[in-house]
Amino acid sequence: MTVVRRSALLLVLAGIVVAGWVSPALAHAGGLVATDARSRVVSVSPPVPGLSVAAIEEGAKLRLVNSTSSPVTVPPGGGPAVPAVIPPGHTATWPDTRTSPVGKKVAAGDSRPWSLTLGVAGSPVTVTGLLEGHPSPPAALWWAAAVALAAAVPILCRRSGRPDLLLAATALTAMAASVAHVLGSTMEVVSAPVLGTFLNAAGINLLAWPLILGGAVAALRGRPAGLLAVCAGAALTAVFVLPDVTSFHRAVLPFAGPDLLERLLVLLALSGGAGAAVAGASVLRTLAAAQAATRPAATGDPA
Structure with missing residues (x-):
């Protein structure tokens, strides 16, 4: 199985796992939801x-x-x-x-x-x-920014001299936004223990964050296989934050901080994660081609 096919299979499996995991009740710390x-x-x-x-x-x-x-x-x-x-x-x-x-x-x-x-x-x-x-945010502008950012990642990766580093940096940014989003959501809940609330709010991110971090370290060491983990973690991050896109539409958010900050964090986690996951196959194909070109050609004496 080629590297590209492996990455595609891994991303599909990640999406299936999250689809079975995520529910609106678990998407927010303490079951809180955005309101008007x-x-x-x-x-x-x-x-x-x-x-x-x-x-x-x-x-x-x-x-x-x-x-x-x-x-x-x-x-x-x-x-x-x-x-x-x-x-x-x-x-x-x-x-x-x-x-x-x-x-x-x-x-x-x-x-x-x-x-x-x-x-x-x-x-x-x-x-x-x-x-x-309270007044609702301009949802159309937030969605336009989300789509533009997600689309920019694969475009920039194709034009970059080191698409692996750019991909890793994008996934790390999405991870950092996801961590801050979960922490802020957890701190808003005052009626439940902090640790349990954090674990429930993090959910499958407890798998996604180590995948991104470990994969980025491996990618920085020149190991293309690390990008597989980066792409899988990015896909998990993007899918798991999907229920929180209500922040683009609702006025009052379950977040211990400015509502604008929460929307920015959701934007980065969603668009950065999705963009890195989509760009992953192309980046892995480019790296595989580059490695194949540097291998010495097989030689043999004619019969």
Whole structure:
């Protein structure tokens, strides 16, 4: 089997693995998704000493701290994760469909009120809040940049004197963007352990990152086989970040940092990974041809 066929087979297998791995629920740390609005708590009335309610993770969840001497009752109707009773001295965190911006369309600049009536020591306590809409990014421009960057990689590789180094550098850039994207997504989650959240958010990247890094080192040492690993890792990186392209369309992103930075990271991981994977076959073919040309020709005496 030729080097080109091996690389193509490896990339296909990588795509099949990711296709079976990725789901929208696993694509984001802690199950958070991009939305069009943020949710926040405005007031707790009447105020109860020791009782606090806050919207966390861009409003995707509510956190209730019960430092009172009485249990707090939460009314049903906000989904199966809503706790019925929170005992004294306990804290509860849960996603609530009545207060979360997930699945709700709120126009930029508009706001939508929400409220919950808790039971504290037999008395009603009303928690009020707002869903606040934010402007969406220019999705067409982000997609145009993504396509242009992905297409530029194979073109530049064909014109480069060292396409193997350019390919490795592109894949390493995609890897770095992917790592930063996963870290930022992990840091946004405050309702789950950091390590478990990071591992879930990284997913198949735990295989892709070592492939790219090890393959790049091998390629820098002049081993064309290292580019196979680089291309496979780049393909995995691009496919796994696909669910996060919602960042090109949504206003509020599950990322602990500027939304612009998150979109740039997704752009680099997607386009750099895809561009490196597509350019890989051509680069490997060029290297194979160059190696064949440098081999001494076979000679033999005529019969």
